[in-house]
Amino acid sequence: MDVIEAIKKRKSIRAYRPDAVPEEVIREVLEAAIRAPSAMNTQPWEFVVIKGEPLRKIKEECSRRFRAGEVPEPEHQVVGWGNDSVYRSRQVELAKQIFHIMNIPREDKAKRTAWTERGFRYFDSPAVIIITVDRALTESSPLLDLGAVMQTICLAAMHYGLGTCIHDQGVMYPDVVRRHAGVPGSKRLIIAVSIGYPDDENIVNSITTAREPLDKITRWVGFDGVSFN
Numbered sequence: 001m002d003v004i005e006a007i008k009k010r011k012s013i014r015a016y017r018p019d020a021v022p023e024e025v026i027r028e029v030l031e032a033a034i035r036a037p038s039a040m041n042t043q044p045w046e047f048v049v050i051k052g053e054p055l056r057k058i059k060e061e062c063s064r065r066f067r068a069g070e071v072p073e074p075e076h077q078v079v080g081w082g083n084d085s086v087y088r089s090r091q092v093e094l095a096k097q098i099f100h101i102m103n104i105p106r107e108d109k110a111k112r113t114a115w116t117e118r119g120f121r122y123f124d125s126p127a128v129i130i131i132t133v134d135r136a137l138t139e140s141s142p143l144l145d146l147g148a149v150m151q152t153i154c155l156a157a158m159h160y161g162l163g164t165c166i167h168d169q170g171v172m173y174p175d176v177v178r179r180h181a182g183v184p185g186s187k188r189l190i191i192a193v194s195i196g197y198p199d200d201e202n203i204v205n206s207i208t209t210a211r212e213p214l215d216k217i218t219r220w221v222g223f224d225g226v227s228f229n
């Protein structure tokens, strides 16, 4: 697949076929992804790839904790915006888009909760890649590098007909993953990437999310034409 085509076609996949992804394929995805750049080639990323019975137990326990209303204790804060910010508006737009396509009315709390729970079940993906980082590194310094490898995983996966969903829901109860996957306390769990063959029959996968117009977020300097103002 052409690079631009892959970048434009990538989207978050929130429903998967149950088919297992061969280890060899995930290995090839990760081998490609670790060609991502990092500051001074520090390569701060590490991966925990989970499938089968351990993943089933993690999904089960995370969704149970969510249902019980247990407060998540993520080791990396994804949410950091105010309720009156444009970032919050974009978040709300996404939720509206998902609930609309899933035919879940605003007032149907049970259905909304059931939807949210799907994330804690890793959207039923047959495998997940958890990206971790050593605690020897400061909290913010490796994040750009981790973002680069995260996106490269998603793009490389497409070459093999795989879909992905990056989600912090999968690391919101980090102790669960830590226990079932044997991740030592010296590693910080940053993000989960669900991976598997997309269920094209599920309407949730048909969502294409919006983007701000490029010229609203770009200042062109020294070019002809109208610039950002």
Ligand SMILES: Cc1cc2nc3c(=O)[nH]c(=O)nc-3n(C[C@H](O)[C@H](O)[C@H](O)COP(=O)(O)O)c2cc1C
Pocket: 010, 011, 012, 013, 014, 078, 094, 119, 165, 166, 167, 168, 169, 170, 191, 207, 208, 209
């Ligand atoms: C750091 C990060 C955390 C995310 N966490 C979640 C999540 O917990 N649940 C979820 O459904 N999607 C999650 N997403 C997916 C975003 O909602 C998605 O990337 C965004 O809406 C744009 O849609 P697209 O990926 O289909 O282009 C996350 C994405 C990123 C980059």
